[in-house]
Amino acid sequence: MVIYGVYIVSKSGGLIYNYDHNIPKVETEKTFGFPLDIKLQYENKKVVVVFGQRDGINVGHMLLSVNGSTVTGCTTEDGRDVFDIIASKENYPLSLKFGRPRATTNEKIVLASMFYPLFALASQLSPVPKCSGIEILTADTFKLACFQTLTGVKFIVVTDPNMQGTDVFLKRIYELYSDYALKNPFYSLEMPIRCELFDTSLHTLLELVEKSGTANL
Amino acid sequence: MSRLTSRLDAKKVNSELLTLTYGALVSQMLKETESTDDVNKHLERIGYNMGVRLIEDFLARTSSNRCLEMRETADKIQQAFRLYLNMQPTVTSWSSSGDEFSLVWDQCPLSEWVEIPNNGLKYCALIPGAIRGALQMVQLEVQCWFVQDQLKGDAVTELRVKYIKRLEDAVPAGED
Numbered sequence: 001m002v003i004y005g006v007y008i009v010s011k012s013g014g015l016i017y018n019y020d021h022n023i024p025k026v027e028t029e030k031t032f033g034f035p036l037d038i039k040l041q042y043e044n045k046k047v048v049v050v051f052g053q054r055d056g057i058n059v060g061h062m063l064l065s066v067n068g069s070t071v072t073g074c075t076t077e078d079g080r081d082v083f084d085i086i087a088s089k090e091n092y093p094l095s096l097k098f099g100r101p102r103a104t105t106n107e108k109i110v111l112a113s114m115f116y117p118l119f120a121l122a123s124q125l126s127p128v129p130k131c132s133g134i135e136i137l138t139a140d141t142f143k144l145a146c147f148q149t150l151t152g153v154k155f156i157v158v159t160d161p162n163m164q165g166t167d168v169f170l171k172r173i174y175e176l177y178s179d180y181a182l183k184n185p186f187y188s189l190e191m192p193i194r195c196e197l198f199d200t201s202l203h204t205l206l207e208l209v210e211k212s213g214t215a216n217l
Numbered sequence: 218m219s220r221l222t223s224r225l226d227a228k229k230v231n232s233e234l235l236t237l238t239y240g241a242l243v244s245q246m247l248k249e250t251e252s253t254d255d256v257n258k259h260l261e262r263i264g265y266n267m268g269v270r271l272i273e274d275f276l277a278r279t280s281s282n283r284c285l286e287m288r289e290t291a292d293k294i295q296q297a298f299r300l301y302l303n304m305q306p307t308v309t310s311w312s313s314s315g316d317e318f319s320l321v322w323d324q325c326p327l328s329e330w331v332e333i334p335n336n337g338l339k340y341c342a343l344i345p346g347a348i349r350g351a352l353q354m355v356q357l358e359v360q361c362w363f364v365q366d367q368l369k370g371d372a373v374t375e376l377r378v379k380y381i382k383r384l385e386d387a388v389p390a391g392e393d
Binding site for chain 2: 148
């Protein structure tokens with residue numbers, strides 16, 4: 001049982017909690033000779049591989065560092081442009097490190113608010129009235145399970161596609177939310193959850209589910 | 218369900234602790250606030266703020282469905298009284314249109330051992346506030362007030378609950 005992440009979306013569609021759980025880290029470093037046989041492009045403030053997949057460097061991976069110096073945007077630590085470095089022959093051999101881009105908190109907030117209308121759309125598209133909206137969304141590499149409470153809070157988990165019993169698991173997270181977030185007098189409704197007790201009990205739950213599944217929840 | 222009940226049992230506390238804490242709160246408020254009306258209002262507000270949080274706990278514990286009718290709502294409120302105050306009020310005096318009912322009880326842990334001064338204090342004003350707050354979170358607007366009060370010499374305490382409207386714009390997607 002692999003769980004990739006837990007998200008809580010408030011009644012008004014804002015992301016109030018997100019937690020990444022053991023997302024595998026994919027990073028490859030390799031030394032290249034001139035000319036570079038991988039096509040790079042600057043997209044969304046990242047230098048991304050667009051063509052020329054090989055040796056574990058896949059299309060969609062982003063450039064993390066050049067000769068050990070971290071890349072931010074399209075410049076290295078010493079302020080040089082990545083594309084200038086790549087274009088000039090005297091810089092070679094060049095050691096480049098690529099990896100899968102991780103969603104930033106801002107991107108997660110955007111994704112959460114995108115899920116909100118999608119959920120509403122699904123319930124409106126339904127041929128039968130009283131549709132619950134998206135409960136399970138399956139892809140080849142993950143399964144997203146969503147549970148909306150009567151008050152409109154959505155609990156979302158992203159797991160391995162073979163994960164069973166996500167509904168029980170989501171109910172348990174709801175119980176933790178009502179206990180550790182809402183009963184904390186210093187937590188105000190609709191605001192991001194920053195409660196340590198909630199974090200720790202959620203981590204315990206995740207560990208339990210990963211070890212022994214959802215059968216004995 | 219067995220797991221849920223065992224979890225509840227583990228957290229049971231002596232009701233006297235609640236009685237005394239609540240009593241201390243009310244008497245402190247009376248000391249610090251000029252008018253009794255203000256105290257009533259504040260208690261109602263405190264109750265409301267508790268209600269909007271407590272409802273999630275209630276739903277998570279009981280996995281209730283949405284009520285589409287006032288009688289179901291009355292049942293749930295009764296269940297909540299049992300769960301949180303360990304008391305079983307009777308639901309009576311339905312209005313003919315079915316949108317108004319009374320909760321009647323003769324013993325409440327909050328008002329045990331209490332004799333109130335005759336100054337218009339609504340000692341248990343927390344309870345209607347909590348009901349209003351909780352129902353608002355499940356998109357039901359209600360009005361809630363005391364008709365009879367044992368502390369004021371009535372035989373029983375009667376709390377009236379009246380349906381005002383359904384908060385349609387707040388209903389989450391997939392429920393309308």
